[in-house]
Amino acid sequence: MSTYRERLTAPASWWVTALVFGLVCGWIVLVATTWPIGIVAAVVGTAVAAGLVWAYGSVAIIAGPDGLDVAGTRLPPEHLGTVVALDRRAFRDRLGPDADARAWLRTRPYVDGGILAEVTDPADPTPYWLVSCRRPQAVVDALGHTEDASTTNGDAHRGEEEG
Numbered sequence: 001m002s003t004y005r006e007r008l009t010a011p012a013s014w015w016v017t018a019l020v021f022g023l024v025c026g027w028i029v030l031v032a033t034t035w036p037i038g039i040v041a042a043v044v045g046t047a048v049a050a051g052l053v054w055a056y057g058s059v060a061i062i063a064g065p066d067g068l069d070v071a072g073t074r075l076p077p078e079h080l081g082t083v084v085a086l087d088r089r090a091f092r093d094r095l096g097p098d099a100d101a102r103a104w105l106r107t108r109p110y111v112d113g114g115i116l117a118e119v120t121d122p123a124d125p126t127p128y129w130l131v132s133c134r135r136p137q138a139v140v141d142a143l144g145h146t147e148d149a150s151t152t153n154g155d156a157h158r159g160e161e162e163g
Contacts, residue, residue, distance in 0.1 A: 022046025
């Protein structure tokens with residue numbers, strides 16, 4: 001088995017929004033004060049907003065023989081049950097109508113798919129992890145499991161017909 005690594009990052013539009021936020025902060029302060037103070041406010045506002053985007057948007061996923069590690073939280077292989085790749089529809093269903101309130105979530109709104117990893121530790125009340133990732137099947141393969149989204153929801157993959 002090989003190790004799969006992925007880092008989720010916020011989309012460019014979020015970074016542009018952080019920049020605009022900083023500029024608006026600087027403009028508001030400039031109206032009430034002087035240019036130097038306005039520029040400092042713009043730089044500080046942009047830095048704070050960019051820091052928040054980076055902190056929320058940067059999620060590392062590592063899957064392999066040592067288990068599943070998501071943003072520093074680890075699920076060891078001895079407590080890892082079935083891992084299923086979920087397409088967009090199945091993933092959204094697991095976030096909504098089919099959700100379990102006890103599940104551990106690390107999802108991002110800018111990523112369409114993900115995985116569902118069953119937790120088999122009897123001492124852990126968490127039934128499963130639901131994790132956003134761009135290549136769910138690669139995570140499943142790295143963990144040594146073979147199920148995919150077509151087995152979880154009965155729908156064909158995008159662009160494919162059921163036969």
